[in-house]
Every structure is written in C-alpha cells, then in structure tokens.
Amino acid sequence: MNESTAKQNLLDLDREGLERFFADTLGEKRYRAHQVMKWIHHRHVTDFNEMTDLGKALRAKLEEHAEVRVPQVQFEKPSTDGTHKWLLGMDGKNAIEAVFIPDKGRGTLCVSSQVGCALNCQFCSTATQGFNRNLSTAEIIGQVWVAARHLGNVPHKMRKLTNVVMMGMGEPLMNFDNVVRAMSIMRDDLGYGLANKRVTLSTAGMVPMIDRLGEESDVSLAVSLHAPNDELRTELVPLNKKYPIAELMAACERYVMRKPRASITFEYTLMKGVNDQPTHARQLARLMRQFDNAVQMKDAGKVNLIPFNPFPGTRFERSTEADIRAFQKSLLDAQVLTMVRRTRGDDIDAACGQLKGQVADRTRRQAEHNKRLQAQADASGTGGSSAPA
Ligand code: SF4
Numbered sequence: 001m002n003e004s005t006a007k008q009n010l011l012d013l014d015r016e017g018l019e020r021f022f023a024d025t026l027g028e029k030r031y032r033a034h035q036v037m038k039w040i041h042h043r044h045v046t047d048f049n050e051m052t053d054l055g056k057a058l059r060a061k062l063e064e065h066a067e068v069r070v071p072q073v074q075f076e077k078p079s080t081d082g083t084h085k086w087l088l089g090m091d092g093k094n095a096i097e098a099v100f101i102p103d104k105g106r107g108t109l110c111v112s113s114q115v116g117c118a119l120n121c122q123f124c125s126t127a128t129q130g131f132n133r134n135l136s137t138a139e140i141i142g143q144v145w146v147a148a149r150h151l152g153n154v155p156h157k158m159r160k161l162t163n164v165v166m167m168g169m170g171e172p173l174m175n176f177d178n179v180v181r182a183m184s185i186m187r188d189d190l191g192y193g194l195a196n197k198r199v200t201l202s203t204a205g206m207v208p209m210i211d212r213l214g215e216e217s218d219v220s221l222a223v224s225l226h227a228p229n230d231e232l233r234t235e236l237v238p239l240n241k242k243y244p245i246a247e248l249m250a251a252c253e254r255y256v257m258r259k260p261r262a263s264i265t266f267e268y269t270l271m272k273g274v275n276d277q278p279t280h281a282r283q284l285a286r287l288m289r290q291f292d293n294a295v296q297m298k299d300a301g302k303v304n305l306i307p308f309n310p311f312p313g314t315r316f317e318r319s320t321e322a323d324i325r326a327f328q329k330s331l332l333d334a335q336v337l338t339m340v341r342r343t344r345g346d347d348i349d350a351a352c353g354q355l356k357g358q359v360a361d362r363t364r365r366q367a368e369h370n371k372r373l374q375a376q377a378d379a380s381g382t383g384g385s386s387a388p389a
Helices: 017-022 030-041 056-063 137-151 174-187 206-217 228-235 245-257 278-295 321-332 364-380
Strands: 072-078 085-089 097-105 106-112 114-116 131-134 163-166 199-204 220-224 264-270 301-307 338-340
Touching: 017 030, 017 174, 030 085, 030 137, 085 137, 085 301, 097 137, 106 137, 114 174, 131 174, 131 338, 137 174, 163 174, 174 199, 174 206, 199 206, 206 245, 220 245, 245 264, 245 278, 264 278, 264 321, 278 321
Parallel strands: 106 163, 163 199, 199 220, 220 264, 264 301, 301 338
Antiparallel strands: 072 085, 085 097, 097 106, 114 131
C-alpha cells in the first residue's frame, strides 16, 4: 500500500493477492481481478476508465482504493546491436537499469531486484555504488511491464519478450518475497505467461535461500561462481567466506534433486590473469563433474563463460580471446557443457556487470570507489576523476 495516497498499487499483487484485494477490500468476485490483471499486464493499461469491460461502479471503486503505478522511464537508450536499456526512476532519489537483449528467436529482459547491492563482488560495477534498498514487487514487475509495452508484447500471440533473467542490479535472494511474487506474475497466464524454465534467478550463493527457493518456486537457477576454489572465490565474491564452495554446491545439488531434469548454469566471468588459467579450468571441470555425479545426471551443471566487461576504476581486465577459447576448450574436452556469452550492449554500458542506475548510497562503498578512481588518476598524472554517476 502506498502510504502517501493510501491506495493499493495493483502491480504489487500477484493473482492470489489481487483476488484477495478484490474480495476483501472491494467486495468483488475473483474473475474481476483476472480481468484487471489482463488489462494491466497484457494490454499495458493503467487507467481504470480505459478498462471497458468493467462496470462504472467498479471503476469508481478502483479509483478510490487502487492505482497502477509503473516505474518512470527517465532515460532509454537503444544499442546498435538491438539491445535496449532503460533507466527507471523508483522514487525521488533512486533509479535502476533494465536491459532487453534480442537474439535469434528470443528476447531476454535482464531485471534488477535491488537498488545497488551489498555483496561487494570485486569485479561488479553495481557493487561500487553500495546498497540503498530492496525493490518492491511493483518495482520489479514494473520493469517487465515497461519493456513489454515498449516491445508491443502480447502474451501467447506476439511474444517478443520470451525470457526474464533476474541478473540486473542486486542479489535477488536477499529480496526473497518480493522477487518470488514478481516471478509468479511473470509466469502467470494472466501476467506474462512465461514458462518456468524461461525465468532465471541468478544468485551469488545465498545458500539457505537457495533451499527456500527450491521449496517455493520452479524457476531456473544460475549461480555466479567466478572462481573454482575457495581462496580465489572469497577474494572475488566475499559472500564465499560465509557460504564456501562445498556448501554452495551441496545446495545446488539439493535444488536439482527436487526438480527432475532441472540443470543449473554456473556463471564464470573471465578476468585476465586472475581466474582464466589452465589450472582454473581444470579445477572448474572437476567441480562440474562432481556435481553431475552427485545428482546422477549428465550436464546438470552448465558453464557460462562471460568475458569481463571493464568499467571505470576497475583493477580487472578482460581475458584475451585466445585464453577465453583455451579455457572453453579445456572444459569441453572434460565433457562439461560450456558456452561463451557474447557481449551485448557494451556500447551503452548494458553488458553483464555494467549496470549502474543511480543509487542514493547508504554505505561508504561509493566514496571508497571514487577515492580509488582519484588515486588512479593522480598516479597516471591525469588529475581529474571520472567517477561514475
Ligand atoms: S555481481 Fe551481483 S551479487 Fe555481486 S555485487 Fe554485483 S549485483 Fe551484487
């Protein structure tokens, strides 16, 4: 409920919540809730007066008690390769980014779950901005709404938006309830009608929440691994200190065992001289084979190699093309299903790990990052800082 207007934002409610709202607050039948869901998510209508199959009295009741408040598009930018990025205002101070990536018969929207991120992965642009707050369900599904309207998407007919990945700003499992509710709208026929396997949640490894996700949802899981041993992973993904690789892989095994034929994608960002050496490839292959054996399924673990996307102030560089190919070959030779994710949208800073938005930071992380940028500029004699917005 929006405190300032005391109206319920209907984007915050999944089918069950909307049915309850119609019954308890409006004294209306369930099927009315279904009609309204279709108006909002299929036809992108936010004005109750345009919902022409609702009676006048119901429209007046809705006006009084409810609203459909979508994120404000502050800025949008198409890339030369068809990728499209939106900067979406979430309140007066914060904005997040969502990115649409079209590719051979499918269209994937990368959605954010938090304003900033608290996990501080060392190679991630979002992390340099610190953390402000979780996004509400309305703010998460609102990103899908904005993209679907822009694309003229019509579920079951003109489906241009075929996949959603929760891989934008933030750690989705740290905003569990809002994310799970938003994903239920994505998969609902009255929402965006996406199949379970077409909605993917990517986590840095929140072990207890992976188990909870397995109990409550059927979406695809991706895990940001980025290193094949604890020493290196703790350096790159500090969350590893709390949930080391053995615990993370055990949680992944439990997730897959609950869902027949499910597989998990392990994301691995390749950084020059850091995690891209032959020994790392061998260690990663061993991990994947152990995983397949534990769940007794071939290709239960797939590897997605992501060439690092540089951003101002980072100490990392992208691996060379030769090292990327050698790393992939080493995994393929070890019978590990391995893809290299082609970089898309890097001309508009929409590539993986480059999303920034505008975060009214409540931590010192951004200040520390800016200090690092300044120190680099001083050392190189260029003087000024090019701190991100
Ligand atoms: S990689 Fe993901 S989890 Fe890690 S800091 Fe960035 S947004 Fe957060």
